[in-house]
Amino acid sequence: MRNNLKKEECVLDGIDTKLIELLYANARTPVSELARTVGMxxxxxxxxxxxxxxxxVISGYRVEVNPKVLGYSLMAIVRMRQLPGKLKALEALIRSxxxxxECDKVTGEDCYVARLYLKNISELDPILDRVSELxxxxxxxxKSTPVTRRLLV
Structure with missing residues (x-):
């Protein structure tokens, strides 16, 4: 039998929100410091x-890596519209x-919108050549990112 129970939306209070903000800023913040900050x-x-x-609500704790420090000076956004019958092959190629x-499957004229990092512009064409087969x-x-990924709470 199919489970028709709808998961209820989680409601956060001010303390929950503050804890999430603190952890978003630094996921390694000790619990003792979190407790002091929120008065608990x-x-x-x-x-x-x-x-x-x-x-x-909290699905994980992550390390944030700065691509520029690793030599990736360019970021590109690639919109892709698969050729007929190539959707699964294209997704497999993107994953590889x-x-x-990062890649999103989207509605509209394109089927995927992806971000990639490059050390220099000469790396772009070989990647696009592979993708253009599909x-x-x-x-x-x-050029810049005026709004970085930000917290929703």
Missing amino acids: TAPSVNERLKRLEESG IPEFV ADTNTAIV
């Missing part, structure tokens, strides 16, 4: 974090190219 005990903060994790760091592409080089 460490066990209480641990319980809140456990509840936020179990409800799916490590320079693609899709038409439209590429833009990112």
Whole structure:
């Protein structure tokens, strides 16, 4: 039998929101410091974090890597429209190219919008040549990022 239960939307209070903001800024913040900042005990903060994790609000703790420090000076956004019958092959190819760091399957004329990092512009054409066997592409080089990925709470 199919489960028709709808998962309820999680409602955050001010303390939950503050904890998420603190962890978003630094996921390695010790629980004792989080507790001091929000005016609670460490066990209480641990319980809140456990509840936020179990409800799916907090889905993980991540390290943020600066691509420029690793020599990746260029970021490009590639929009792709697959050739007939090539959707699954295109997705597999995108997954196999490590320079693609993010990809969304979208509606509209394009089927994928992806971000990739490059050490220099000469790396772009070989990647696009591989992709063009399966899709038409439209590429833009990112000049700056006025809004970085930000917190929703």
